Amino acid sequence: MKNNIKVQRAIHNFTQQDLADKIGVSRQTINAMEKGKYVPSTALALKLSQLFKISVNEIFELEAED
Amino acid sequence: MVLNLKSINMKTNYLFPYRLKKISGIIFLISFIVLTLLYFLDGFEKFPIKTKVFAIVADYGLLGETKNFGWIEDSVTDEILVILTIVFGIIFAFSKEKYEDEMVTSVRLHSLVWATIINYALIVLSYMFIYGMPFLTVMSAIMFSQLLIFIILFRYNIYKLNKAGTDEE
Numbered sequence: 001m002k003n004n005i006k007v008q009r010a011i012h013n014f015t016q017q018d019l020a021d022k023i024g025v026s027r028q029t030i031n032a033m034e035k036g037k038y039v040p041s042t043a044l045a046l047k048l049s050q051l052f053k054i055s056v057n058e059i060f061e062l063e064a065e066d
Numbered sequence: 067m068v069l070n071l072k073s074i075n076m077k078t079n080y081l082f083p084y085r086l087k088k089i090s091g092i093i094f095l096i097s098f099i100v101l102t103l104l105y106f107l108d109g110f111e112k113f114p115i116k117t118k119v120f121a122i123v124a125d126y127g128l129l130g131e132t133k134n135f136g137w138i139e140d141s142v143t144d145e146i147l148v149i150l151t152i153v154f155g156i157i158f159a160f161s162k163e164k165y166e167d168e169m170v171t172s173v174r175l176h177s178l179v180w181a182t183i184i185n186y187a188l189i190v191l192s193y194m195f196i197y198g199m200p201f202l203t204v205m206s207a208i209m210f211s212q213l214l215i216f217i218i219l220f221r222y223n224i225y226k227l228n229k230a231g232t233d234e235e
Binding site: 024025026028029031032035037038040041044 | 165167168169170172227228230
């Protein structure tokens, strides 16, 4: 699964730590999500969507192997 | 609808609190090392703590009598160490991380599954290739092996995660 969390984070001018604090996870989790090593739960995806004010579909995208 | 974004932290109420982690880790490590040393150096006989204990079943080898549901005299050195190791090992293994979130939960599950598989693979191998009295040592080790393998795997995976998290911003 692909995501553009890193891009959204840059648009909002957040560091990984800022974003982590805002949605209540560790910075390591943000880092792992950006690298595509961790796929967040639906709840966490919705929190990102609410924070960035865009839909979940605009943040996450399925890939062929999903 | 306004939600508190920070409340994402999973309500994992089955874990022990983070503040117990350090102290339980220290007690676990010390009692495990002492237990292992005494086991291999026949230390349970050298440092006996004789007391009366309640036994549901007690059997003193080939010549001894069997006693059920009664009080017997025994050294409790090993009992104390085993209880300390298991109780504090469980608390250390299953207490919350400093930043407990859903990825830590996922890493914990992953480590637990692998620890179980590795542990049973070791049991099968020992069962196939170790015979006689040495197998008693294996049986004793099996009491702690899954917990120990889980702790090592989980700590290693969390360490890897933290290390990967520091190399870029």
